[in-house]
Amino acid sequence: MTICYIGIGSNLGDRRKFINAAVDKLKGIAGIRVKRVSSIYETEPVGEVAQGKFLNGVLEIDTSLEPEVLLAELNRIEALLGRKREVPNGPRTIDLDILYYGDKSVRSEELTIPHPRLGGREFVLKGLRELGKA
Numbered sequence: 001m002t003i004c005y006i007g008i009g010s011n012l013g014d015r016r017k018f019i020n021a022a023v024d025k026l027k028g029i030a031g032i033r034v035k036r037v038s039s040i041y042e043t044e045p046v047g048e049v050a051q052g053k054f055l056n057g058v059l060e061i062d063t064s065l066e067p068e069v070l071l072a073e074l075n076r077i078e079a080l081l082g083r084k085r086e087v088p089n090g091p092r093t094i095d096l097d098i099l100y101y102g103d104k105s106v107r108s109e110e111l112t113i114p115h116p117r118l119g120g121r122e123f124v125l126k127g128l129r130e131l132g133k134a
Contacts (some may be wrong), residue, residue, distance in 0.1 A: 001062040038127035058127030
């Protein structure tokens with residue numbers, strides 16, 4: 001099993017409900033064990049797209065899934081919870097990002113680990129510090 005950190009966020013609809021639903025769906029996937037969930041923080045959106053505030057946090061999981069398979073599962077959960085990718089970096093019901101996958105680095109078209117923008121996002125760093133990662 002590999003310890004991974006997943007960023008989680010929502011800024012559409014019942015944000016807390018979407019976050020809780022995503023965590024529950026992760027708990028139901030073979031090869032994933034949700035160990036801890038950071039506090040959930042309300043944050044301002046980052047970027048140029050006008051949108052509402054987010055609720056954000058970080059999950060610590062153990063997984064036996066390879067990074068690409070884990071990403072596919074996260075994308076599947078996002079789709080099940082109604083995420084539409086119509087506007088890049090636009091509003092979303094749920095957002096799940098792999099921040100760290102053990103000590104592994106990945107660079108592909110679909111996936112970069114560690115997450116390339118985590119250092120510039122205080123809400124991610126705050127959650128990681130709370131879980132003892134940063």
